[in-house]
Amino acid sequence: MLTLYYAPGTCALASHLALEYSGAPYEAKRLDFKTEQQRAPEYLKINPKGRVPALATDRGVLTETPALLQYIAQSFPQAQLAPLDDAFLLAKVNEFNSYLCATVHVAHAHKGRGYRWVDEADAASQEAMKKKVPQTMAECFTLIEEKFLKGPWVLGERFSTSDLYLYTIARWLEGDGVAVKRYPKVEDHLKRMDAQPQVQKVLAAHQAG
């Protein structure tokens, strides 16, 4: 049995969607970020990074979205969530997922989590970081729109974990001060994903109590 630790509004949505699409039995445990449950001693025993997602498996805990996405795709190959039989295409999936993880998510994090990279008391620098987020996110999504998202899915006709992860992060755009309509392929992708029953089911769970 797999147990996913998540919080609503975070990148853990991508892994939650992958589990839902995989058809595997799983349990999703919500952490309350308002009471900082992700920093509580009992959770730090599960994930010493104090972040989500974390996936508890029979063999131990896994973290980091790109790692979880490939693990779920490999563990439940019948769901066809990644091109497992083609090292080049799988690298394309991992390239896209790494870019979301290390560049796009990081750009977004400078809006609300600037304290990670400057003194916590330095409000001016954190405000300066926040101010640049619309620009950096727009630059990232220009590259995604023009170079990486083939359409309708990231790889083209083939659906993959990259679509779950892109959807997760593209949902942050408007809140980051970037109009989705600037990116027609991304906008179309968001709409296609919104219409998927697995997405609706997982989001309903995130929005419930």
Add this chain to the structure above:
Amino acid sequence: MLTLYYAPGTCALASHLALEYSGAPYEAKRLDFKTEQQRAPEYLKINPKGRVPALATDRGVLTETPALLQYIAQSFPQAQLAPLDDAFLLAKVNEFNSYLCATVHVAHAHKGRGYRWVDEADAASQEAMKKKVPQTMAECFTLIEEKFLKGPWVLGERFSTSDLYLYTIARWLEGDGVAVKRYPKVEDHLKRMDAQPQVQKVLAAHQAG
């Protein structure tokens, strides 16, 4: 034939080492960051992100270190650079590599590339970022030392791409104001890697000309 685009002192060292360990024929092309070759139009056609590493293959270009490392390991399985037959262990490699890429490398980048996340003219905020780098890098390496690096290699007895990537980033520690000797396992790992002939060969090429 594979062609790796790299610059000395960057994270591209990890992929360069993976190619060397793989035994595959490859060419390594050096970019001159001082003249901003990574932003020249001819390179942006290869990698529109304007970064290294990039790996040109017969089927197209791949970027992002974690993706390149797995691609090289999968393409040349006889080199045994990743536990390809074990989805959980492979996820452990990808978890570690994702952490280096999205957290540790990002922490380091705030020393010299703060302009990515604040206005280029805002020297005060960039200085504030730089000042915190010894603390964030030390926190990352405390986690690596205590939780992730099993020793002697990252996975324990089994060598993997995570060792190439850890070596690449651990070499930045002293320059980031963190004494390697605070982390005995990391220090031992650096020494073991320094002694490998493949490492010496690639570093000699980086240091030449």
